[in-house]
Amino acid sequence: xxxxxxxxxxxxxxxxxxxxxxxxxxxxxxxxxxxxxxxxxxxxxxxxxxxxxxxxxxxxxxxxxxxxxxxxxxxxxxxxxxxxxxxxxxxxxxxxxxxxxxxxxxxxxxxxxxxxxxxxxxxxxxxxxxxxxxxxxxxxxxxxxxxxxxxxxxxxxxxxxxxxxxxxxxxxxxxxxxxxxxxxxxxxxxxxxxxxxxxxxxxxxxxxxxxxxxxxxxxxxxxxxxxxxxxxxxxxxxxxxxxxxxxxxxxxxxxxxxxxxxxxxxxxxxxxxxxxxxxxxxxxxxxxxxxxxxxxxxxxxxxxxxxxxxxxxxxxxxxxxxxxxxxxxxxxxxxxxxxxxxxxxxxxxxxxxxxxxxxxxxxxxxxxxxxxxxxxxxxxxxxxxxxxxxxxxxxxxxxxxxxxxxxxxxxxxxxxxx
Amino acid sequence: xxxxxxxxxxxxxxxxxxxxxxxxxxxxxxxxxxxxxxxxxxxxxxxxxxxxxxxxxxxxxxxxxxxxxxxxxxxxxxxxxxxxxxxxxxxxxxxxxxxxxxxxxxxxxxxxxxxxxxxxxxxxxxxxxxxxxxxxxxxxxxxxxxxxxxxxxxxxxxxxxxxxxxxxxxxxxxxxxxxxxxxxxxxxxxxxxxxxxxxxxxxxxxxxxxxxxxxxxxxxxxxxxxxxxxxxxxxxxxxxxxxxxxxxxxxxxxxxxxxxxxxxxxxxxxxxxxxxxxxxxxxxxxxxxxxxxxxxxxxxxxxxxxxxxxxxxxxxxxxxx
Numbered sequence: 070x071x072x073x074x075x076x077x078x079x080x081x082x083x084x085x086x087x088x089x090x091x092x093x094x095x096x097x098x099x100x101x102x103x104x105x106x107x108x109x110x111x112x113x114x115x116x117x118x119x120x121x122x123x124x125x126x127x128x129x130x131x132x133x134x135x136x137x138x139x140x141x142x143x144x145x146x147x148x149x150x151x152x153x154x155x156x157x158x159x160x161x162x163x164x165x166x167x168x169x170x171x172x173x174x175x176x177x178x179x180x181x182x183x184x185x186x187x188x189x190x191x192x193x194x195x196x197x198x199x200x201x202x203x204x205x206x207x208x209x210x211x212x213x214x215x216x217x218x219x220x221x222x223x224x225x226x227x228x229x230x231x232x233x234x235x236x237x238x239x240x241x242x243x244x245x246x247x248x249x250x251x252x253x254x255x256x257x258x259x260x261x262x263x264x265x266x267x268x269x270x271x272x273x274x275x276x277x278x279x280x281x282x283x284x285x286x287x288x289x290x291x292x293x294x295x296x297x298x299x300x301x302x303x304x305x306x307x308x309x310x311x312x313x314x315x316x317x318x319x320x321x322x323x324x325x326x327x328x329x330x331x332x333x334x335x336x337x338x339x340x341x342x343x344x345x346x347x348x349x350x351x352x353x354x355x356x357x358x359x360x361x362x363x364x365x366x367x368x369x370x371x372x373x374x375x376x377x378x379x380x381x382x383x384x385x386x387x388x389x390x391x392x393x394x395x396x397x398x399x400x401x402x403x404x405x406x407x408x409x410x411x412x413x414x415x416x417x418x419x420x421x422x423x424x425x426x427x428x429x430x431x432x433x434x435x436x437x438x439x440x441x442x443x444x445x446x447x448x449x450x451x452x453x454x455x456x457x458x459x460x461x462x463x464x465x466x467x468x469x470x471x472x473x474x475x476x477x478x479x480x481x482x483x484x485x486x487x
Numbered sequence: 488x489x490x491x492x493x494x495x496x497x498x499x500x501x502x503x504x505x506x507x508x509x510x511x512x513x514x515x516x517x518x519x520x521x522x523x524x525x526x527x528x529x530x531x532x533x534x535x536x537x538x539x540x541x542x543x544x545x546x547x548x549x550x551x552x553x554x555x556x557x558x559x560x561x562x563x564x565x566x567x568x569x570x571x572x573x574x575x576x577x578x579x580x581x582x583x584x585x586x587x588x589x590x591x592x593x594x595x596x597x598x599x600x601x602x603x604x605x606x607x608x609x610x611x612x613x614x615x616x617x618x619x620x621x622x623x624x625x626x627x628x629x630x631x632x633x634x635x636x637x638x639x640x641x642x643x644x645x646x647x648x649x650x651x652x653x654x655x656x657x658x659x660x661x662x663x664x665x666x667x668x669x670x671x672x673x674x675x676x677x678x679x680x681x682x683x684x685x686x687x688x689x690x691x692x693x694x695x696x697x698x699x700x701x702x703x704x705x706x707x708x709x710x711x712x713x714x715x716x717x718x719x720x721x722x723x724x725x726x727x728x729x730x731x732x733x734x735x736x737x738x739x740x741x742x743x744x745x746x747x748x749x750x751x752x753x754x755x756x757x758x759x760x761x762x763x764x765x766x767x768x769x770x771x772x773x774x775x776x777x778x779x780x781x782x783x784x785x786x787x788x789x790x791x792x793x794x795x796x797x798x799x800x801x802x803x804x805x806x807x808x
Contacts, residue, residue, distance in 0.1 A: 148751070151770045159555055174772075178553035253642065261640075261662050262752040303663075310659035311640010326641060448771040455574075458754040463664050473573070484552065 112383055115143040115157070115164035117150035117369075120318055121335060121405035131390055131397045138382050151447065158374060165383040168214065168369045171203045171443040173485060175372070176210050182373040182380050185209045187388040191412075198440040199411045203370060205443060211370035212391045214401065215408035218434040219265065219333040219365045220352050222319070222340060227254070227328040237362065238354045239273070239298050242329075246307035249328040255309035258327035260316030263299065263461060264454050265331050268439070269353035270295045271453075272363035278445045278453075283486050285478055287453065288471045295356035296460050296467040303461050319343075333367065334430045335406025341426075350429055352437045366438040368408070409434055446485070452477035540785075543778040551775035565779035569767075574754065575780055578762035579787075585758060586739040588674045593735055594728065596682045601689030602716075615690070619683035626680060626744030633676045634661060634749050664755050673756070676745050681738065685731050692727035696720065729799040736795060740788050759784050 116128055125144050132140035143164060145153055157163050158180055175181045188209045192200060199213040223235065231249050236242040246256030259266050271278060274291030302308055309327045314320045322330035323343035331353075340348055352362040371391050373383040390397060395415060402410040403421045409431060410416045422431050452474045460470035542555070547565050549557035569575050604614050621629070637645045640659040647657045660668045700719055709715050721728075743760040750756045757765065763784070767777025 152764075155553075155770065155772050159553075174553065180553060264752060306656075309641070310662040311644070311657070313635050313639055313641065448773075451765070451770055454752060455754050458752065462662070462753075463755060484550075 110138050110382075112138045112140045112165045112379055112386055113143060114140060114386075115145060115154055115167040117168065118144055118146040119335075119406070121339070124405045127401060127405065131394070131401075134397075135386060135389055137389070138379075138386060140386060158376070163374050163377060165377040165379050166371055166373050166387060168371055169211075170367075170441055171211055171370060172446050173205055173443045174446045174448075176205045176443075177485060179375050180372075181210045182375040182384065183208045183210060184212060184373065184384060184387065187384055187392060188212060191392055194412050194414050196411045196413065196416075198366070198438075199368075202440045202443055211372045212387055213368060213370045213411035214391055214398070215368050216411050216434065217333045217335060217367040217369075217408055218430055218438060219269070219331065219367055220350050220430070220433055221329050221331050222322055222336070223329045223349055223351065224322075224344070224347055225349055226347050231328075235349070235351045236354050237351075239295065239356045242354050243298065243302050243305065243307075245329065246302065247305065250307040254325060255327045256307040256329060257302070258309035258312060258316060258321050258330040260331065261310060261312060262454070263303070263457050265316045266299075266353060267450075267453055267457055268365045269363045270299065270356065272365075272439045273353050273360045274356040275360040278442050278449070279482075283444050283482060285475055285482075288475060291357045291360055293467045293471065296456070296470070298356065299457070299461045300464065300467075322348075333406075334427070334434075335408055337407040337427055337430065338405070346425075348426065350426055350433065352433050362437050363439055364433045364437040366434060366440050368411070368441075444485070446481055448481050449478045452481075543781055546774050547778035547782055549775050551773070551778070553772045555774055557775065561775070565775045566783065568776055569780040569783060572766070574757070574766060575759070575762055577755075578757050578759045581756055582740060582742070582758045584670070585673070585742060586736060588670060589677055589739055590732060590735045592674065593678055593682055593685060594731055596678060597685035597731070598689050598724070598728075600682060600686040601693055602720075604686065605690050605693045615687070618686055621679050622681065622684045624680060626676075627748055629676050629680055630745045630748035633672055633745075638672045661749055664753070667755075669750060669756050672749055673745055676749070677742075681735075685735070688727055688731055689724065692724050693720070696723045729796075732799065733792065733795060737788070737792065740784070740791075 114128075114132065116125075118125070125142075128144075129142050132142055147153070151169075154164075154167055154169065158167075169175070185208045188195070188200075192209075195213065196216065199216065200209060203209050203211045203213065227249055228235070228245070231245075233245045233248050234241070236245050242257070249256035268278070271287050271292055274289065274295045276289045276292050277286040280286040303310075309321060312321045312326060316331050317333060317336075319330065319332050319336035319340050321327050322332065322336075323340060352364045355362050371387050373380060373387060377383060395412070398410055398412065399415055399419055402408040402415070403419050407422065407427055407430070409422065410419060416422070416431075421427060455477075456467075456470045456474045459465040459473070460467045546555065546557065548560060548562060550559035550561050550564075551557040600618050604611060604618065607614060638660040639645075639647065640657060640662055641647065642651065642657055644657075644660075646660070650656075650658065658668060660672050696719070700723070701715065704715060704719055705711070709718065740758075741760060742758045743764070746756060746758055746761045747764070759780070763777055763780045765771075767773045767780055
């Protein structure tokens with residue numbers, strides 16, 4: 070080997086050459102065909118884990134059928150879907166589209182894209198209440214996928230045996246729970262933290278969360294009375310507490326741990342399988358004479374991440390799946406759990422919802438249903454959950470608990486509306 | 488005798504290349520070696536620890552809702568809000584109760600286990616492993632076992648089944664705060680998870696106590712058992728005990744997993760980290776208030792740790808033993 074070759078390939082030269090190659094590689098990657106898809110071809114959607122078997126496969130099957138983009142699905146199985154969604158929306162790994170409930174804070178902070186242009190042509194076919202609950206300043210910010218009425222499920226045979234009529238007032242519900250409680254069966258289950266009935270208690274007491282001017286409307290005598298009755302119920306020994314699954318899961322009802330359970334219409338197929346026809350549904354009873362029975366019309370909507378890199382492609386996908394593909398929408402609403410399609414044309418044609426308890430669920434939805442108020446944000450929801458925790462479960466004076474809630478809600482209202 | 492041998496002539500050249508002189512070039516540079524080995528860790532520390540702390544400090548002075556790049560400066564409002572927030576202040580009380588339960592019980596249990604295992608003459612390794620193994624279980628998994636299997640509120644929960652044998656009604660361990668049975672669930676879960684780890688520390692300390700001390704005490708008439716433990720073993724474990732209590736206290740401040748998983752959606756039993764998660768960072772996305780709360784907590788932890796170290800003489804040296 071010559072002396073000159075030794076000089077050329079000393080370690081400094083090798084280092085320089087390696088760095089040069091690395092730099093050249095980096096520059097080369099900046100342009101030309103790298104073999105990757107262009108930016109609009111890949112979309113990420115985020116869903117919370119539905120409990121009904123087959124739902125994850127269904128969502129992925131719909132996505133696979135879409136030819137204009139490669140849509141991948143994040144199926145979040147933990148209970149804190151909201152936290153994961155919100156924190157990921159701040160990062161570069163945010164989903165391009167996601168399901169959630171209409172909330173004005175997402176609109177005000179520019180997190181969700183305006184979808185008016187894709188919904189407008191079919192706006193009249195949507196449930197008007199769903200359109201209203203997604204509208205801010207005349208713009209529509211989400212496409213409703215499913216409506217989920219929530220009410221009480223009861224075992225007909227147990228009520229007959231105990232000679233109990235279907236309750237229409239909160240007092241009657243408490244009496245029924247007492248009569249239905251036996252050694253192994255509790256009369257009533259409303260979830261371990263009771264938060265499932267927060268909203269229905271407000272409506273059944275004749276109140277609202279916020280009024281038309283976005284001011285507090287839940288702090289009424291009726292709600293205070295309802296909270297006191299809920300405390301009575303909580304301490305009565307007639308309430309199932311500490312069940313392994315929460316109220317969204319019908320297992321406690323199906324396994325005979327309780328005679329009445331608050332749950333959603335999605336659970337109907339599973340309950341039918343477990344109990345046959347030995348069950349019925351009824352709305353949350355009225356709390357006071359001035360109140361009215363109520364049903365919470367929950368549900369899920371698709372939103373497009375306005376800060377994402379593929380807003381237009383995401384909107385195209387939302388339009389394709391949740392506006393154009395009626396077959397998939399009906400499949401999603403009725404093939405797993407039961408949900409009411411937000412499109413009037415679909416709701417009318419969904420044969421599985423036309424008879425039996427499903428039809429009764431639709432009737433309760435139409436007659437007693439209340440929809441989400443877009444101005445009632447997650448932070449306000451949490452503040453009212455604290456009212457239940459403090460005064461129903463911990464025995465704080467309801468007025469004091471509501472005062473604390475008012476402080477938190479007013480802070481939110483001030484930030485949102487000035 | 489010649490004084491100019493070739494060997495003598497070679498000496499200056501040899502002295503020139505004396506190994507006592509630092510070699511030139513990067514490989515011989517101790518500074519380079521220092522940066523080579525510590526650099527990556529320092530970079531990691533700067534990116535993942537110091538930068539977030541500084542960013543958090545910056546966020547705490549802004550209206551940072553739904554964003555971590557805010558532009559509305561609000562001064563100390565977030566600090567005022569957190570310090571006047573009943574739930575945040577209450578969470579410090581929860582921590583105090585939790586620390587009062589968990590620190591002495593874990594200290595006593597781990598020391599007791601260490602004394603038992605250390606004295607064993609057979610199957611010592613087996614029992615060490617048995618007590619240490621729960622350390623490898625995640626807090627989330629342990630919480631779910633405690634919640635759904637042992638302390639489930641229905642009749643087929645393990646504890647309720649046992650109570651049923653004595654004719655006692657089912658107890659909703661985690662749902663009803665009156666009486667606060669949830670503390671039993673939380674404290675037993677954490678005891679099971681961490682006592683084994685601290686047992687190992689105490690075993691190591693026990694093995695460092697010279698046998699001569701016990702022999703001398705025996706000659707002086709000390710009775711084996713409590714007297715020896717009280718006047719020989721315990722003082723010799725002072726440094727380890729101080730370290731264990733310090734670690735337990737810091738771990739109590741950092742408590743999150745079991746509280747979050749066992750007591751979802753309550754307003755009680757929320758230690759500071761759970762409170763910050765719920766009120767500021769999780770669903771509310773109020774990163775400004777969350778950052779302010781986190782910094783208040785950091786200052787508090789530093790102050791308590793320094794105070795505790797001072798009171799217990801941590802780091803005073805051998806003379807303090």
